[in-house]
Amino acid sequence: MGHTTRRVRSSRVEIAPNAVDAEVLLEWYGATARDLPWRRAGVTAWQILMSEIMLQQTPVVRVEPIWREWVARWPVPSAMAAATPAEVLRAWGKLGYPRRALRLHECARVLATEHGDEVPTDVDVLLGLPGIGAYTARAVACFAYGQRVPVVDTNVRRVVARAVHGRAEAGNPSSRDLPETEALLPQRIDHAAVFSAALMELGATICTARNPDCTRCPLPRCAWIAAGRPVGETVRRTQKYEGTDRQARGRLLDVLRDATGPVERFRLDLAWTRDIGQRDRALDSLLVDGLIEQTPDGLFALAGEGRLSEGS
Template identity: 55%
Template sequence: MRDPVLAWFDAHARDLPWRAPGRTPWGVLVSEVMLQQTPVVRVEPAWCAWMARWPGPADLAAAPTGDVLRAWDRLGYPRRALRLQECARAVVERHGGRLPADEARLLALPGVGAYTAAAVLAFAFGRRSVVLDTNVRRVLARTVAGEALPAPTQTVAETRLAAAYVPDDDATAARWAAASMELGALVCTARSPRCDACPVRDVCRWVAAGRPGDLHAHRRRTQAFTGTDRQVRGRVMALLREALGPVPASAVDAVWPDPAQLARCLDALVADGLVVRVEAASVDDAPTYRLPH
């Protein structure tokens, strides 16, 4: 299966800035953090602006946290931005400002999990690793297991299967990681797969079985965004990002009609270090809220 996918990738790979010849390992890590649950079309301009402003770990480590959160804007839960800055500071303190090319040292960095470490090894350093994101999981579930979608939770057997398909040499393994991921993103999509354009349609067990439905549909839950704590937190963060100074409690109260839910979300944002609550000097006054400095 590998050769057709690699050939397809050579012809159809997207021209993304974090794949450019001049990319840096740090730029690759930034892209991976931004791409978590955020589509490429939103990440690409944000990544370009981010890297122009803070091209290396030392630049981001020294930046005011409030500026980092404003630049993160609407890329998803902003806790990831704080972790990225913590990671930058750790790279500066532990590794002299250079991202390590060792899996164990990558995993020791704040905010870097198994997937991100594997992706950085492959895409930044051209090393062999098992890069298993939702796209690769879906490609292997269909072509090898004959299932519409992988299980909701990644399994040990699934990881072993993915490892078996990774080529032995570093260069080809890194290309395979990118190619299998790209195939899942562009062709073997979750909802409307383009099987007619797939380079491995002839060996796909899911196609051969008549494209059966999702075996795990009963275990998948999708949560609507409207009315959730995520929506409340997003509104609070948007208000504080746009403010020139501390925001009075009355203005924060106006972003959401449910006081109890708003209070719970504010407490969570403060606990996560994303918002600072400045207590009033007098008991007759209300607190104000701002982004961290």
């Protein structure tokens, strides 16, 4: 695979480039990788960017049908840029964290006006786009353009923690994550991009957080297994949704997504009656986030739709 002997030193351990057997992992990925639509030939960088934004904190099964709809509706950035923020928010549906949809809409406008309707290839340029953070920039550079850049998400960090460091859990994100992951990448650029996808796939499907299926793991060496699978220190708690501010925000947004224009305040009040203070807090946060707006006559609407009531 053309490995070098370069090592990246961290505060805890040196990472040998063959600490994860790249050849074995690539062979496993080629034989077992999930057939996800954004991995197929012919998918553009813009469409991969949309998938990466949608997949943040959202399962594949929920993302796939919405992504397909968006690819058909907005195949290029300028198509989305021509839509209103409200149209994008409605199309986002219940994927969660709807600010992602607004930021992607802003990004589409910048791509259409400043980048010739193309997604840049350079990580630093990508980082300058609205809503694009370090992970997304590197993921696009890697998966859309095949660049040899480390792509580090929760799944990758967990695989590295176990296979390389012998720890059950990755712990908090660290400045070591990128150089350690980069040290594992094959030198061949075309292999490096696939290797990044394979690491992610391994963490998502086998080396999972709660129930890792070590009997199916393709790696011939794993420091965690060698250490006897020591238990991590983190106490995992199921993140509740019922009764949270997030749920309240979602109920208020549902009212506005289902409406054809601005609505009166009482419609929103009826959507969340269990806690008036929480409802007011949720409404204020939606306004601050720019997801909704209030018209001069006191009605509420999705972003960009408040002006529909003016002059009516």
